[in-house]
Amino acid sequence: MKAAAAAYPLTLWVLAMPVAAQTAQDDYRAGVAARLAGKPEAALTHLARAAAAEPENADVALQIGFADLALGRLDQAEAAFRQALELAPGYADARFGLALVAQRRGDPRAALAELAPVGPDHAEAEALRRRLQGEVAIADRRWRVDLDGSYSAIEGRPDWQSATLAIQRRTSDSTTAAATVETTRRFDRTDTYGEARIDYRFAPGSTVYGLVGGTPEADHRPKWQLGAGAAVRTHAGPYATVLRLDWREADYPSGEVRTVTPGVEQYLTGRAWVTGQWINVWDSSTHSSGWLARGDVMPTDRLRLFGGAANAPDLDEGVVIQTFSLFGGLSFDLDPRVTLRASLAHDDPDRSASRTTVALGLGYRF
Numbered sequence: 001m002k003a004a005a006a007a008y009p010l011t012l013w014v015l016a017m018p019v020a021a022q023t024a025q026d027d028y029r030a031g032v033a034a035r036l037a038g039k040p041e042a043a044l045t046h047l048a049r050a051a052a053a054e055p056e057n058a059d060v061a062l063q064i065g066f067a068d069l070a071l072g073r074l075d076q077a078e079a080a081f082r083q084a085l086e087l088a089p090g091y092a093d094a095r096f097g098l099a100l101v102a103q104r105r106g107d108p109r110a111a112l113a114e115l116a117p118v119g120p121d122h123a124e125a126e127a128l129r130r131r132l133q134g135e136v137a138i139a140d141r142r143w144r145v146d147l148d149g150s151y152s153a154i155e156g157r158p159d160w161q162s163a164t165l166a167i168q169r170r171t172s173d174s175t176t177a178a179a180t181v182e183t184t185r186r187f188d189r190t191d192t193y194g195e196a197r198i199d200y201r202f203a204p205g206s207t208v209y210g211l212v213g214g215t216p217e218a219d220h221r222p223k224w225q226l227g228a229g230a231a232v233r234t235h236a237g238p239y240a241t242v243l244r245l246d247w248r249e250a251d252y253p254s255g256e257v258r259t260v261t262p263g264v265e266q267y268l269t270g271r272a273w274v275t276g277q278w279i280n281v282w283d284s285s286t287h288s289s290g291w292l293a294r295g296d297v298m299p300t301d302r303l304r305l306f307g308g309a310a311n312a313p314d315l316d317e318g319v320v321i322q323t324f325s326l327f328g329g330l331s332f333d334l335d336p337r338v339t340l341r342a343s344l345a346h347d348d349p350d351r352s353a354s355r356t357t358v359a360l361g362l363g364y365r366f
Contacts, residue, residue: 115132
């Protein structure tokens with residue numbers, strides 16, 4: 001009897017083993033299904049239980065990594081992918097996950113290094129490798145030249161034309177310097193505006209900038225202008241959020257004008273995002289405000305489409321006029337060096353003639 005009693009708890013433990021294993025597998029399958037359904041929080045709940053039951057399961061660690069990645073928790077995702085590699089050295093999916101983490105951190109070279117042991121038969125890794133190689137090729141080109149021109153047809157009045165040349169150089173991995181010259185012709189009067197700007201990236205996805213510009217013998221462009229701003233990414237991942245703030249102080253022939261524009265950029269996926277701005281303008285006597293909404297989508301790695309609307313104060317020759325606008329366009333990379341741009345906008349200002357503007361641009365990196 002004593003022997004039988006001693007064996008009884010062991011028998012219960014042996015019988016419970018298949019039940020526990022089945023429960024862990026159920027949690028694993030439920031976690032994967034939730035992650036693929038776009039519910040990473042629910043996925044982590046199931047996967048945490050599966051990991052507690054089977055701490056040596058590399059597949060569970062991998063799925064936890066992808067769920068954390070979807071939430072923008074890059075440090076946790078990296079730890080989970082490295083755990084999967086410790087449990088299963090050579091696990092290609094874990095290497096792929098680590099490459100995605102490095103890419104989200106803005107380090108394509110580190111991402112390529114993570115993919116180095118992965119063979120070309122891994123389709124997702126191979127597609128990512130090609131994108132990363134393009135990103136590295138672009139990053140290695142420190143100079144960029146942009147040439148843009150526009151033509152505005154104005155109801156019942158002479159047309160407007162403009163041409164802009166911008167040259168920028170990335171002086172370090174975090175700093176970019178740019179110089180811009182813009183010539184505009186309005187009502188048979190021509191202004192040439194020049195601007196110098198410095199951008200500094202202080203964290204992945206986060207930058208600050210400052211600028212100074214002016215127009216000799218200005219007619220409709222600012223006699224001088226100062227500006228500063230920042231873009232701060234609050235979290236990374238395909239659903240990243242970027243908070244923006246821009247400030248301008250300018251002196252036009254008609255008087256001084258200040259502009260303050262807070263905004264937010266929200267990514268819906270890695271290839272689509274929306275932008276909202278609250279535009280505030282002060283002149284010598286009044287404060288005017290309005291809004292801008294814009295959407296961008298990238299159907300392919302080389303093509304970006306955008307469109308939007310605004311109902312906000314606009315500076316027409318330094319005079320603040322409330323204007324409703326509709327706009328849209330595209331940007332297409334012919335190759336890692338050359339980008340083509342085209343856009344169309346229609347502006348309907350209060351107490352002024354409506355105008356339609358066509359703009360074309362070319363960018364070249366070297």
